[in-house]
Structure formats: structure tokens, C-alpha cells
Amino acid sequence: xxxxxxxxxxxxxxxxxxxxxxxxxxxxxxxxxxxxxxxxxxxxxxxxxxxxxxxxxxxxxxxxxxxxxxxxxxxxxxx
Numbered sequence: 001x002x003x004x005x006x007x008x009x010x011x012x013x014x015x016x017x018x019x020x021x022x023x024x025x026x027x028x029x030x031x032x033x034x035x036x037x038x039x040x041x042x043x044x045x046x047x048x049x050x051x052x053x054x055x056x057x058x059x060x061x062x063x064x065x066x067x068x069x070x071x072x073x074x075x076x077x078x079x
Contacts, residue, residue: 029037
């Protein structure tokens, strides 16, 4: 257990000087921001690909039976 605290304190002594070198007025998203953005971009790409596939399966043209039955119903309502 004492080895863990010694390694943690050693890591802190090496990281503290690195933190001092950062400009405190500059804010950057860093690696985590890039990873989140990349995951979101991949999710949007996958959704667009899926939507394109599903829209390709949609039949926009009405069948002849549907047109005929709609005309019959319209004529019956007018009479």
C-alpha cells in the first residue's frame, strides 16, 4: 500500500510542472472533446446511412387497386 502512495506522489511531482506550463487564459477541448465529437460524427453518419436505406425501401407510387377504391369511395360520397 505504501508503494502506491509513493508512486502517486512521484507522478504528482512530475505532473505539477507540466500544469504550470499551460496558459490559464486558453481553453481547449482536448482529447476527450475530440473523442466525443468523433463518436457523435460516426453516430450521425450511421443514422444517415440507415435512413437512406430505409427511404429506398419506401414505395411512393400507389397501386392501381388503391386508386380505384379511392375513386369509388369519392363517387359514393358525392351521390
